[in-house]
Amino acid sequence: MALEHAILVSLLEKPGSGYELARRFERSIGYFWTATHQQIYRVLKRMESDGLLEVREVAQQGRPDKKEYSVAGPGRAALSRWLHEPVEPESIRHELAVKIRGAAFDDPAGLVSEVERHRKAHADRLAHYLSGERRDFTGPEAPLPLDAGRELQHAVLRGGIAYERMTIAWLDDVLATLHRLGTARPGI
Amino acid sequence: MALEHAILVSLLEKPGSGYELARRFERSIGYFWTATHQQIYRVLKRMESDGLLEVREVAQQGRPDKKEYSVAGPGRAALSRWLHEPVEPESIRHELAVKIRGAAFDDPAGLVSEVERHRKAHADRLAHYLSGERRDFTGPEAPLPLDAGRELQHAVLRGGIAYERMTIAWLDDVLATLHRLGTARPGI
DNA sequence: TCCTTCTATGCAACTCGTTGCATAGACAAG
DNA sequence: CTTGTCTATGCAACGAGTTGCATAGAAGGA
Numbered sequence: 200m201a202l203e204h205a206i207l208v209s210l211l212e213k214p215g216s217g218y219e220l221a222r223r224f225e226r227s228i229g230y231f232w233t234a235t236h237q238q239i240y241r242v243l244k245r246m247e248s249d250g251l252l253e254v255r256e257v258a259q260q261g262r263p264d265k266k267e268y269s270v271a272g273p274g275r276a277a278l279s280r281w282l283h284e285p286v287e288p289e290s291i292r293h294e295l296a297v298k299i300r301g302a303a304f305d306d307p308a309g310l311v312s313e314v315e316r317h318r319k320a321h322a323d324r325l326a327h328y329l330s331g332e333r334r335d336f337t338g339p340e341a342p343l344p345l346d347a348g349r350e351l352q353h354a355v356l357r358g359g360i361a362y363e364r365m366t367i368a369w370l371d372d373v374l375a376t377l378h379r380l381g382t383a384r385p386g387i
Numbered sequence: 388m389a390l391e392h393a394i395l396v397s398l399l400e401k402p403g404s405g406y407e408l409a410r411r412f413e414r415s416i417g418y419f420w421t422a423t424h425q426q427i428y429r430v431l432k433r434m435e436s437d438g439l440l441e442v443r444e445v446a447q448q449g450r451p452d453k454k455e456y457s458v459a460g461p462g463r464a465a466l467s468r469w470l471h472e473p474v475e476p477e478s479i480r481h482e483l484a485v486k487i488r489g490a491a492f493d494d495p496a497g498l499v500s501e502v503e504r505h506r507k508a509h510a511d512r513l514a515h516y517l518s519g520e521r522r523d524f525t526g527p528e529a530p531l532p533l534d535a536g537r538e539l540q541h542a543v544l545r546g547g548i549a550y551e552r553m554t555i556a557w558l559d560d561v562l563a564t565l566h567r568l569g570t571a572r573p574g575i
Numbered sequence: 576t577c578c579t580t581c582t583a584t585g586c587a588a589c590t591c592g593t594t595g596c597a598t599a600g601a602c603a604a605g
Numbered sequence: 606c607t608t609g610t611c612t613a614t615g616c617a618a619c620g621a622g623t624t625g626c627a628t629a630g631a632a633g634g635a
């Protein structure tokens with residue numbers, strides 16, 4: 200049920216509609232948790248009927264009406280309860296790693312373009328994170344003050360940046376390995 | 388359907404039963420893909436009825452009989468097809484990161500023990516990976532030769548090692564941030 | 576002897592997550 | 606004037622993954 204908690208955190212940071220939440224899950228929250236709009240709408244409805252959230256119909260000009268959700272008392276309590284119980288250390292699920300091991304039974308050299316594609320995607324994500332970091336935290340235009348919430352957001356973003364840097368370095372390592380297998384000892 | 392492909396790779400590396408696969412998913416394959424035994428048994432059955440795998444009943448002494456699965460021709464073809472089509476770069480799902488951002492609305496200092504617990508889990512996993520690396524790849528007792536399959540397995544393991552090191556460093560960063568928030572500016 | 580652990584397989588029920596599709600008003604480009 | 610994009614919400618069906626439970630023989634310890 201981590202999606203519920205991610206939604207509670209996001210709505211505490213700023214109330215918003217399902218649509219707005221979906222967009223946040225493509226950006227900041229999406230650094231460490233993903234969700235599609237269908238999932239979000241479904242869970243929002245359930246959370247509201249469970250009394251964790253409050254809705255407010257908001258009429259807009261030039262746009263469809265929206266339902267703005269905010270966290271109700273029981274929602275805050277549920278988040279607090281969850282924060283005080285342990286969660287399992289996450290385990291990774293990395294399809295590309297499956298492919299890399301599988302390449303031994305096919306054509307290792309054929310994997311190069313796929314690995315390069317992933318490397319580019321991670322480099323793009325890193326650039327995106329870094330520009331976000333400058334904009335929100337370290338740049339001269341970054342808003343002040345840095346309260347606890349923003350400090351913690353920054354710490355999480357630093358984790359995303361470290362993850363992308365590590366992944367890029369690893370993919371370079373993988374590319375070097377594939378290159379070595381393709382040239383030094385062909386046919387093995 | 389990445390579980391299917393992970394199973395194909397694992398069975399190509401070495402045929403085995405559902406039980407044995409479940410154990411591998413706790414170790415080497417589990418470095419980058421996880422699955423429970425129920426999931427594995429269900430998928431094995433489906434893959435066999437789809438003709439991707441072959442079964443062989445094996446009687447054992449002092450143990451229950453087992454069904455040893457191995458990859459059939461169509462299974463190898465399915466893996467090859469998958470290797471040649473692109474997969475999406477993975478996105479992380481990190482509950483602890485949700486907690487860290489959520490802590491701003493509760494008690495940041497209360498999170499310290501949880502982060503320390505995660506740090507220890509990652510340090511244990513790193514130690515486990517490193518001893519596996521010495522045993523299988525870099526140590527004086529490591530078996531030879533290092534063919535393409537083992538080179539690629541090693542590359543994936545290096546990815547796991549890099550991931551754990553990065554995560555430990557990040558959690559230290561988070562702990563320092565929590566400490567800073569708890570002492571320098573209490574109450575903010 | 577009983578209790579636990581290990582090997583080995585599986586069902587049933589449930590929740591979580593994805594994919595495809597549908598609706599509908601506003602706005603911009605061609 | 607049609608096509609496409611953006612905001613905004615949602616249903617239905619399916620597939621992936623989790624949790625709890627059940628069975629059963631063999632081995633080992635209290």
